[in-house]
Amino acid sequence: MDFGATLLPILASGLAVGAIYALIGVTYNTMYSTSRVMSFTSGQLGMLGGVLGSLFILRLGMPLIVGFVLTIMACAIVGVVTEFIAVRPVLKSLDQHLYVLSTLALALMIQQFTAIEWSTEPQPFPRLFGLGSGSFDEKFWLPVAACAFTIGALELMQRHTLVGRAFLAVSEDNFAARSLGLPERNLRIASYALAGAIGGLAGFAGGELMLAFFANGGQYNFYGFVPVALGGLGNNRGSIVGGLALGLFQQAANFLVGGVFASVAVFIAFIIVLLAAPQGLFGTSTARRV
Amino acid sequence: MTVETTTSVTGLRNRPFGAARSERWSQLAPYAALAAIAAVLPWIGNEYWAVIGTRAAIYWVLVAGLNLIVGFAGQLAIGYVALLTLGAYTTSVLVAGNVIPAVPLPLAFGAATVIGAVFGLVVGLPALRLRTFYFAMSTLGFATIVTQIALAWKSVTGGGIGIVAPEFPAPFNTPWGFYGFCLIVAAIATWMSANVAHSRFGRALVAIRDAEVAAEANGISKVQFLVPVFLLGGAMAGIAGGLFATLQTYVTPDAFTFDLSVLFFIAILIGGRGSILGPLLGTILLTILPEFAAPLAAWSTFLYAVLLLVIVLAVPGGIADLIDFKNRRPLTDAREIQPQPALLSRVIARQPGSQPLSLRNVVLAFGGVRALDGLDLDVQPGRVHGLIGPNGSGKTTALNVISGYYAPQNGSVALGGATLELGHPESRASHGIARTFQTPRIVGEASVLENVMIGATVTGRATFLETLLALPRRATDERVLKAKATAALTAVGLETLADIRANRLQHSELRFVEIARALMLSPAFLLLDEPAAGLSADEIDRLGSLITEISRQGTGVLLVEHHADLIFAICERVTVLNLGRVLAEGAAAEIRVHKEVVSAYLGA
Amino acid sequence: MPTLAPEIPIPGTSPQVLLDVQSVEAGYGKIGVLHGVSITVYAGEVVSLLGPNGAGKTTLLRAISGLLPLTGGRLRFDARDITGSGPRETARAGLVHVIEGHRVFTQQTIADNMLLAGYDVPRRERALRIEQALAYFPEIASRLQVLGGALSGGQQQMLVVAQGLVRRPRLLMLDEPSAGLAPVLVDRVLDVIGELKQQGTAILLVEQLVEKAISRSDRVYAITRGRIVLEAAAATPDLPRRLEHAYFGHTDAAIPPAV
């Protein structure tokens, strides 16, 4: 196989979309860690990162940094709104799985609102730095950089800040954390804000590649969930590995066999892995039930 | 819905004959009203109404099946439009004859039914292994894939250009003719889904949804009960797909939007889980609503989503809850549970067996903690056996090993000569082992009587197909189960609450409901996990005599309990556990004065 | 049950009510567990709450610390109404609940576990407070970088008690600190109670090991079926017999009036 002509582009775009999927996976995990809820809004946050970035920087003409900060803040707010509207009210009855419905409803609302108020066509996303070209263009490595930055920052936060440790504590044993007097509710809200920011970052960093397009939300939702399922729920490293692997697999299939078969292949692989290892490839076993 | 065989069984007063009949009519009245409206529509409306009515009928054919999966079994299949797509393409392709020689319309519909059923199963199977959200995602993925394949497989599906849908022969080739046909299919679908819903299958599905652990203890295996409804749901979606194609006149992939999936799904939730009338009304509402709100077309999906959110947060019970007037009537506060142990013989009627339930050298460790450390235990039939010990001594764990929730690392559980399979809780009911739970596991949205009937799910004779078609054995099953459940409820003293929704009951009443449910198996052994917790002193006394009487019927009772007075009042033998081992075992009187035991029980 | 005056005057202090629990009701879902429980803890005293399994001891502690919402009754702590307060507020007020089961954060080091316990403590004081709390448990103070999950049950129990001490509580509620521990360690952990009492910390202890609990207490309450059935000074001569009576006998019958 010709490296420059096929392998390099597959690697470039595979790692790039893989990094976006991985970050969406981290978004899922971050929400899950403090609430045991998986939210359909995760992918929509990624979509919003692209759309809002384009809105602020291109349409409203703000400077890059202002647009970036506003995008991340707006996505963080959407994350918090998710917690308030779709998660907290159903938290008491987690076993009824009402969160599947409430977050699906909110995700649909976000997507439809964007389709109507923004555009149903993909819109341009600003060229951020103008660095690189070809397979080394910034649009390919920005998502990877964002992914590396996020995972690094998360690890740093968890290891070296008290808030980070508190997140871990709440995630490991919510009840014990509460009994210690940790502000569990605030931490949960904060984790949704953080998840929103991570999702927004994924969409923003991937904006040049994926454009500001409302339908990206649905794509991110599914393809961002696959790494979570593969890597094991709540396992960020698993998500990163799973996301990058998915991106490479998908793009390779895309380039080698064509679009439709690529999605069918991804879906079948997803189902087979899940049925064979419902806890994911890096997951741990289930809790007691009785 | 059989009337009054209960009187003869229990020999007690029950609802008067006429009351049951009028209740039955009040249940059927809404359907009759809908049928009447549907029947007069051709005389008051135009063909536009015919198309909308037809669409509602077709969607309902699908939703009626999906309702059993989502509304009853609680499996969140959100990508069901995929099966509609399959049905539409199957009939169209077969009738068009572009792949194999054209087949007649009825045959094509037969094929759509089969293909729908097969893929209904394929879509559903992951539910047996995957968690809710994962399953929802996998159905979503499946929907995407089916559309993509429809686009790509041009030689069969016509790709984006699509394929001509089959036309119906006269008299069904006019809007009103086709409307009539779809109405009949919808009526049959309603009838079939009601047959399933009001049978042991329907109750088992609801149990899987709301009380999965209890369902297993009652012998309800997910595979056995979900597989038939996945097949049925798929088959009905396949038929709906064929009808949908004809209504559309032409099948293209872009007709099968995700919005349609959302519509089906929301129709069920708006209607209310575990109801048939509710989702039917929901389907009609969601089909008609956009027609009145044409200016809002662009926002329709958004508004559906808002509706979904509002329903989930504000009215989780949906329409069915709003129109459930029966359960609005306040219950009297001053009600007492008055068991009638004398009536137990009608429920249990078991020849005293001679086979003990034995645990031998059972070892079960969680991580490094040995919850059971070589436990030996024999429970004799027809006796009450107490199991006591401090917290964490392994009492409940022992119960869970017997009832199959935990598979111990070592040791065996045997009933007489037969070794029980370790793990596999759903296999215990067939061995005659029933149990209750520390926290009552009840289907809150079902009536008390239905909850009790769940207990004898495995004893039903009618197959799923017989149930679907309301063949005689289904009616027999219902009659027998209902009579037995009424008798069991009377025996535990709750017969007056039979028709009340279970989530309206007090905690103490739920404990007795669980016992009644367990009695439905006529169990050889009954495992009770802290049945007295949360009961008043009087209630505990009544519980005690009920348990004693149960054992006199030949049932062996293993009683895990903290209330020492109850234990020593009714147990013939008592085993004391500590740190997963037997600390002492003997007659109740010996144990009571056993120095070591007293201090262990107090906490030594 | 009327609140009684302390039966043993606490040397050097005037009996000051620290915790006042009045007719508290609480439960899980529909299951009512506590049916009007009233107890009092005075500043600086050690009170044991005894009772058979399922009597509602743990539930009472959870209701007091706000981990479980009340369905009735009032709570006062340190002369302030804390009815309806969450665990965070009660902990800040100096009412610390060490829950049962030595639930440390297994993925984090001892040092991090301690830091988490001091989440609200001003940053400047945190290190000092942690050091002081760990001073009671040299066994773990020397192993700060070990993960919580790598500790033995006894060490985990020491860790959670130490976590509770970081806040310098006025009342420490310990739920079954002995559960699952080897006998040597049981004494090791329970002996800390005495040291804490010396420092003026009041303790509400739930314990299965009745004799050990009584020996370290000033007063005891017995609870069965969600009701207080006995209150007595720990020194009451026939206490074991009366306790047995309270557990096994019928609710109110045949219990001699408390001294």
Next chain:
Amino acid sequence: MTILRRTISRRAFTAGSAGTLALGAPLLSRPALAQAEPLRIGWLAALTGPSSAPAVGFNRGVVYAVEAINAGGGVKGRKIELVTRDTQGDPTKAVNATQEMISAAKVHAIWGPTNSGEALATTPIMARFKMPNLHPCVVNSLIDTAKYPNAFRMAPSNSQWDDAVRGYVLKIVKAKKVAVIGDTTGYGTTAAGDSVTAFKKDGADVVYTAQIDSTQPDMMPDMLRMKNAGAEAIVMWSVSTGMAARMFNARAALNWDVPFVGHPSLGSGEVAGLIEKPANWEKVYVINYRSCSFDAAGKLPTRTQEFLDKSKGKIDLTNTLLWWVASGVDVIEIFAKAVTETGSSNSEDIIKFLNAQTKYPGLFGTYTWNTGEHNGFPTEEIVMGAANSSKDGALKLAPGY
């Protein structure tokens, strides 16, 4: 008036009940008011949703024409009443709306739907009710004078587009080796497939063909393979502006100057924002029409220019295509003329009028329909335009004309 008559007879049949009597009364008296009865035109428009751009353009022309005619006194004294339904491009909504227009709103003629997926479903229904129908959808099978004697196409069919593109590629670009690509949507797969077949039939060497997922973030590999295969022109069938822009950007990155020829969407205003630099949009030639093309001197045809002058300020021509607006105007005028000339709004009369048009001088095209041919748009009026030359929704003629 078969439909109306049928309804009346049924209503007469049930007139015994008070309710229907009240409902029936205005209907029964309707024939007497026929003179003043408005001319109702159904307009099945995908005004929102993912494929709404054409309908939005058509709608501007439609509304303009209706207002203009009504302002001038209407059609023989009858006002035109538009019955617009937003189908969102969803065939199920289109079917409902069609039946509503026919049975409930009782329109006299229907314009639309505007995309093929919907039209495939609605056309047989309209045929069943003999509803005069004009639509611009490209799928060949939509026009069948035997099955659908009521349906008329007022835009080119797919094969006409295909012919025009192929003609340009083979005769004017003189490419020998051609790459044909489509996206994975229904339209893309079908159009690309047909195009490949036709190229091969004409003896061209189709060196590369692919269906490409339009959401695929990087088009470089396909572009490289086309380059390696030696393609001299790339024919692209996709409505995805995102995919088009990515293709153009990839071509620029390769420093390759191969021409793109294809679907009008390649020239959509949306593409302008998505290309990395304006030069990337050079050498992209899209299907356009004589009536909406600037000649070498930068002039539009007289008729078009007159219309633009007349409608200046009344129609927004930004971010839409002139031919969409023009055909919207044409449709209303044709229906109006049918009623004016035949003096009747009966469906038979309107259909008869349409079947008798030879070189009807529309704004968009010169339409010819007769009983044997309902493809009304002349192939010779289809030309290629330079994608990046849009002004007022019209394009410059591509080089070679």
